[in-house]
Each structure stands twice: as C-alpha cells, then as structure tokens.
Amino acid sequence: MNEVKRILRTSNDTELRRKAWVASKQVGEVVVDDLLELVRLRNELACSLGFPDYHTLKLYVQEFKPEELDRLFDRLDEVTREPFARIKAEIDSILAARFGVEEEELRPYHYSDPFFQEAPNIYTISLDRYYKDANVAELVSDFYKSMGIDVQPIIERSDLYEREGKYPHAYCTNIDRKGDIRVMVNLKPTEQWVETMLHELGHAIYEVYIDPTLPFFLRDPAHSFTTEAVAMFFGRLSKNPEWMREMLNLSEQETEKIRSVVEKTLTMEQLIFARWAQVMYRFEKALYKDPDADLNELWWDLVEKYQKVRRIDGRDKPDWATKIHICSYPVYYHNYMLGELLASQFLFTIMEEEGVDKIKDLRFAGNIKMGKYFVNRVFRPGKKYRWDRFVEYATGESLNPEYFVKQFCR
Numbered sequence: 001m002n003e004v005k006r007i008l009r010t011s012n013d014t015e016l017r018r019k020a021w022v023a024s025k026q027v028g029e030v031v032v033d034d035l036l037e038l039v040r041l042r043n044e045l046a047c048s049l050g051f052p053d054y055h056t057l058k059l060y061v062q063e064f065k066p067e068e069l070d071r072l073f074d075r076l077d078e079v080t081r082e083p084f085a086r087i088k089a090e091i092d093s094i095l096a097a098r099f100g101v102e103e104e105e106l107r108p109y110h111y112s113d114p115f116f117q118e119a120p121n122i123y124t125i126s127l128d129r130y131y132k133d134a135n136v137a138e139l140v141s142d143f144y145k146s147m148g149i150d151v152q153p154i155i156e157r158s159d160l161y162e163r164e165g166k167y168p169h170a171y172c173t174n175i176d177r178k179g180d181i182r183v184m185v186n187l188k189p190t191e192q193w194v195e196t197m198l199h200e201l202g203h204a205i206y207e208v209y210i211d212p213t214l215p216f217f218l219r220d221p222a223h224s225f226t227t228e229a230v231a232m233f234f235g236r237l238s239k240n241p242e243w244m245r246e247m248l249n250l251s252e253q254e255t256e257k258i259r260s261v262v263e264k265t266l267t268m269e270q271l272i273f274a275r276w277a278q279v280m281y282r283f284e285k286a287l288y289k290d291p292d293a294d295l296n297e298l299w300w301d302l303v304e305k306y307q308k309v310r311r312i313d314g315r316d317k318p319d320w321a322t323k324i325h326i327c328s329y330p331v332y333y334h335n336y337m338l339g340e341l342l343a344s345q346f347l348f349t350i351m352e353e354e355g356v357d358k359i360k361d362l363r364f365a366g367n368i369k370m371g372k373y374f375v376n377r378v379f380r381p382g383k384k385y386r387w388d389r390f391v392e393y394a395t396g397e398s399l400n401p402e403y404f405v406k407q408f409c410r
C-alpha cells in the first residue's frame with residue numbers, strides 16, 4: 001500500500017498510476033465472498049435481536065437514532081455540494097493539465113490516493129519546509145505545556161520513532177485507565193507528523209484528565225466521536241498560520257505568505273473528506289439493507305454523485321470491498337465526520353467565551369484559558385453524560401453542523 005500511495009502521490013506516468021490503482025483493488029475480489037457472508041451473518045444476529053438490520057443495530061449501540069444521522073448527512077450534503085464542486089473543478093483543471101488529458105478523461109487513478117479521500121498536493125508551497133528543522137515531540141510538547149497541559153510523562157512512556165519492523169501507523173492507548181497512557185507514532189520532521197502527534201496527544205490528554213473518581217466504566221471519553229473531535233481540533237493546528245507563527249517564530253510577512261495556502265488546503269481537505277464520508281455512510285446503509293443488490297454499481301453511483309469521480313468504463317469489480325472499514329470496522333465512519341463537526345463547534349464555543357470574532361484573532365499557544373476549557377468542560381466528565389448531553393455541557397448547545405459550515409463551506 002505504501003508503494004501504491006507513493007505512486008499515486010508522485011508519478012506522472014498515467015499507465016503506472018492506473019496499474020497501481022488497479023493493484024490496490026485486487027484484494028476486493030479476494031475478500032468479497034467472505035465479506036458478504038459476514039454481512040449476512042451480522043444481519044441475522046441483528047434481526048434475532050429485533051433490529052431490521054445490522055446497520056440499525058450498530059447505530060443503536062452507539063446511541064444514535066438513524067433518522068437523526070440521516071438528517072445530519074442530508075444537511076451536510078446540501079451545504080458541501082457547491083463549495084466542493086468549485087474546489088473539485090479547480091483540482092480537475094490542474095490534474096488535467098498535469099496529465100495532458102481533458103477533464104472528462106480523468107479517472108480514479110489520476111487522484112492522489114486510492115479513494116480520493118485526501119487532498120491532492122496541488123499548491124506550490126509545501127508546509128514541510130517549515131517543519132524540516134523541528135524536533136516534533138518537543139514542538140508539540142511545548143505547545144501543550146504553554147496551555148498548562150504537561151504531556152512530557154506521556155511522551156516518556158511512548159514509542160516515538162521508526163525502527164526496522166515497527167508498526168508504521170499511529171494510535172493512542174490507555175493501558176490501565178489509571179494514568180498509563182501512551183502514543184504510538186513514527187515521527188519525522190514533516191507537517192503530516194506534526195498533525196499526527198498533535199492528534200494522538202489530543203486523545204491522550206483527554207484520557208489523562210478524566211475525573212479519576214468516576215467508576216471504571218465511566219473513565220472513558222464520552223463517545224468515540226468526542227475523542228476524535230478533540231484530536232482533530234488540535235491536529236488542525238499544524239496548518240493554522242497563527243499557530244505556526246507562534247510555534248515556529250515565523251515573521252509577519254512569512255505568515256501572510258502561507259496564510260492563503262494553508263487555509264485553502266485545510267478547507268479542501270475538509271470538503272473532500274466530507275463528500276467521501278457521504279459515500280461511506282450511504283453505501284454501508286444500503287449494503288446492510290440489501291446485500292443482494294448490485295453493490296459494484298451502487299458504489300460507483302455514489303462515488304460519482306458525491307465525489308464527482310468518474311468510474312472506469314466497463315469495470316465491474318467489488319472496489320467497495322477494498323475499504324478496510326467496511327470489512328473490519330463496520331458502521332463506524334460517521335464518527336469521523338461527527339468528530340470534525342464537533343471540533344468546529346469547540347472552536348466557536350472558545351471564540352465566543354473569549355469574545356473573539358475571527359478565527360485568526362484566536363490565540364492557541366500560551367492560551368491557558370483554552371487549556372482549562374478542555375480540561376474542565378470536555379475531559380473531566382468522561383462518560384458521565386450521554387453524548388448529546390455531553391455536547392450541551394461542553395458547548396452550551398446540541399451538536400450543530402453549522403459551525404463546520406461557517407468554517408469550511410463559504
């Protein structure tokens with residue numbers, strides 16, 4: 001997969017790209033029969049418990065009402081459609097020029113990852129050069145410390161750097177719910193690893209500050225999407241011009257130079273992800289509703305509708321079965337989207353409480369008040385409240401997609 005991703009990110013050889021993309025989908029045919037059997041078994045068990053299908057059961061145990069999530073995804077579809085179409089047109093014109101084809105000839109293998117879930121690298125400024133001399137662990141630790149949050153003990157227990165045979169991804173884990181919290185990362189001085197380190201330590205500090213007097217089962221974040229929201233809130237900072245200025249000592253001029261690029265990149269990432277999340281949510285819902293439908297066709301119908309990526313003519317393969325979440329982490333994807341919504345809601349709550357109107361006027365580094373906000377209103381309650389009450393407790397209102405809209409859908 002790393003080789004496939006490298007080719008899709010860097011190669012200008014269309015034939016090689018096509019081969020790499022097709023190779024990434026080969027696993028679909030290998031797993032599809034087992035996966036469909038699994039889907040039917042999941043449905044059978046859900047039905048035996050009185051649910052219409054497994055999708056509904058999974059939402060129920062995550063304390064979501066299906067109609068509530070449908071409404072939310074409909075609203076997000078409506079508000080992201082236009083801004084996404086504009087950004088997608090810009091991406092397509094750049095890619096068409098790069099590969100010497102007409103825009104109508106662009107196919108999935110022209111985009112820079114196998115599912116078009118990430119923003120392609122199309123702007124000339126790479127943020128990596130601002131981080132190339134940074135000690136990532138120190139930089140991120142200094143930032144959290146400046147908000148009054150000490151992450152040094154977490155860092156000391158953690159596995160930070162690459163070595164032969166090591167797990168290449170990243171996660172945060174709470175070993176004992178008694179304070180032994182660690183992150184697994186493979187730090188390098190790049191923007192992506194700064195984002196990941198901010199993200200994983202976001203999960204970590206949430207766990208650190210949960211009220212230790214709560215019973216064991218409540219000593220956990222309020223919901224999967226609330227801990228994602230915290231991690232995403234901090235992860236976004238690696239592309240925040242003010243944060244970069246404060247943490248990297250950039251000059252005013254340098255900050256202005258990167259402002260439009262980083263803001264555009266972050267917006268592009270959010271919109272691309274929001275459209276991709278639509279495909280995942282709607283596909284899985286349909287998959288469990290009718291596993292006998294023409295799923296290969298349905299997948300590309302949804303991709304064309306929501307992501308505006310054209311299918312490869314005549315291809316009839318289970319490309320949907322290559323997305324690992326559909327196989328191993330079923331009916332979970334919406335939590336990432338809800339995390340992004342809540343991350344924006346946290347941001348506007350903090351701005352409101354500090355009397356700040358514009359995002360660019362909010363301070364992050366050195367903002368002790370912001371640190372206290374997260375510790376007291378977000379982390380401390382753990383799982384004491386149901387997620388919807390928790391969101392009200394932390395932000396003063398129920399989960400509201402309009403803050404994400406305000407931030408990214410203009």
Ligand SMILES: [Zn+2]
Nearest residue numbers: 199203228231
């Ligand atoms: Zn995460």
